[in-house]
Amino acid sequence: MSAVLRDLRGVHFEVLPPLSLYVHLPWCVRKCPYCDFNSHERASALPEGEYVAALFRDLEALLPSVWGRRIQSIFIGGGTPSLFSAKAIDELLAGVRARLTVEPGAEITLEANPGTAEAERFAGYRGAGVNRVSLGVQSFADAKLAALGRIHSADEARRAVDLALNIFGNVNIDLMYGLPGQTLAMAQADIAEGVRMGTPHLSAYQLTIEPNTVFYSHPPMLPGDDASADMQQMIEDALGAAGFGHYETSAFARPGRRCRHNLNYWEFGDYLGIGAGAHGKLSFADRVTRHERVKQPREYLAADGEVPQREIAAKELPFEFMLNAGRLVEGFPLELFSARTGLQFSALEPGLRTAEEKQLVKRDMKLVRPTERGRRFQNELLRLFLPD
Ligand code: SF4
Numbered sequence: 001m002s003a004v005l006r007d008l009r010g011v012h013f014e015v016l017p018p019l020s021l022y023v024h025l026p027w028c029v030r031k032c033p034y035c036d037f038n039s040h041e042r043a044s045a046l047p048e049g050e051y052v053a054a055l056f057r058d059l060e061a062l063l064p065s066v067w068g069r070r071i072q073s074i075f076i077g078g079g080t081p082s083l084f085s086a087k088a089i090d091e092l093l094a095g096v097r098a099r100l101t102v103e104p105g106a107e108i109t110l111e112a113n114p115g116t117a118e119a120e121r122f123a124g125y126r127g128a129g130v131n132r133v134s135l136g137v138q139s140f141a142d143a144k145l146a147a148l149g150r151i152h153s154a155d156e157a158r159r160a161v162d163l164a165l166n167i168f169g170n171v172n173i174d175l176m177y178g179l180p181g182q183t184l185a186m187a188q189a190d191i192a193e194g195v196r197m198g199t200p201h202l203s204a205y206q207l208t209i210e211p212n213t214v215f216y217s218h219p220p221m222l223p224g225d226d227a228s229a230d231m232q233q234m235i236e237d238a239l240g241a242a243g244f245g246h247y248e249t250s251a252f253a254r255p256g257r258r259c260r261h262n263l264n265y266w267e268f269g270d271y272l273g274i275g276a277g278a279h280g281k282l283s284f285a286d287r288v289t290r291h292e293r294v295k296q297p298r299e300y301l302a303a304d305g306e307v308p309q310r311e312i313a314a315k316e317l318p319f320e321f322m323l324n325a326g327r328l329v330e331g332f333p334l335e336l337f338s339a340r341t342g343l344q345f346s347a348l349e350p351g352l353r354t355a356e357e358k359q360l361v362k363r364d365m366k367l368v369r370p371t372e373r374g375r376r377f378q379n380e381l382l383r384l385f386l387p388d
Pocket residue numbers: 027028030031032035036037039078079080113136
């Protein structure tokens with residue numbers, strides 16, 4: 001097909017992108033003061049059975065959109081999914097497999113809070129098919145965990161990491177930096193301990209103050225921009241020296257241990273999203289759509305499972321693509337843009353040219369890669385791809 005014809009037709013896929021599944025379990029023991037995720041303090045016993053049934057209703061409504069496609073990864077996130085019993089997770093994964101073709105060897109991640117880590121429960125998750133765990137450690141300093149309103153202590157975090165490594169091997173820990181009263185030395189100690197714990201994957205996020213959080217109305221004293229930038233640099237240097245590859249803004253992995261599920265987001269792959277507040281993105285031969293669920297668990301449980309899909313206009317796709325692929329530290333192959341948006345590369349060209357002039361990206365015959373400046377000033381880079 002000529003370039004002109006393809007341009008006239010807008011989005012056109014010969015081969016659809018890889019497909020993942022995200023499952024949102026929205027409850028937590030307590031709401032952390034910095035958290036703007038769709039997470040809700042559990043009132044009493046969780047309605048596990050009712051919620052899993054709602055997830056299946058939700059999934060079934062989406063099935064006609066993905067007939068014949070295979071799931072390459074599953075991510076059970078939240079909230080605190082480790083509040084769910086191993087039996088409920090087993091029912092969930094069995095029900096997913098009964099409705100969809102999950103690739104053999106698919107990566108299946110479950111997010112866990114160190115305050116809810118128990119050997120029997122973790123072994124049950126493993127038996128259900130979970131093969132990767134992501135632990136929200138945040139810090140190995142008790143004072144910082146208290147400042148963040150976390151329900152676990154540093155010792156509980158260490159025990160949870162050991163347990164997860166023994167049972168799953170494939171483990172990520174989330175750490176935060178730029179915490180109230182944190183110095184560079186304190187951030188360094190957290191990273192050093194994270195490396196010592198021996199997990200093959202580590203994610204480091206800067207604490208930011210988001211609207212509709214307790215920290216937004218009662219802001220703590222945080223390190224300034226320069227101090228936070230120094231921490232970020234220290235983290236990149238320390239993890240690089242320890243043998244971790246830095247492959248996305250916040251993600252570091254030992255060889256072979258990159259998170260396949262998150263990479264699929266960053267490479268602008270497709271994903272089904274089920275659960276309260278979950279959203280997804282699906283490609284069809286001639287369009288790309290998004291779907292999103294009601295956020296409140298109570299409303300979600302009462303919903304009839306119908307899932308409206310909104311088409312993403314072709315002119316919005318370059319921005320949406322860069323919002324994700326622009327985070328890849330090693331950049332992306334030129335052909336990925338067309339493979340994942342169904343558009344001609346020329347649709348990316350104007351923004352890319354300006355980004356090169358502003359030294360926010362570099363490109364050669366094969367790759368587009370954000371520069372150091374492009375990584376530090378991602379909003380400046382992204383603005384160049386907004387539709388007129
Ligand atoms: S445990 Fe995680 S999801 Fe739950 S409130 Fe805290 S930060 Fe948010």
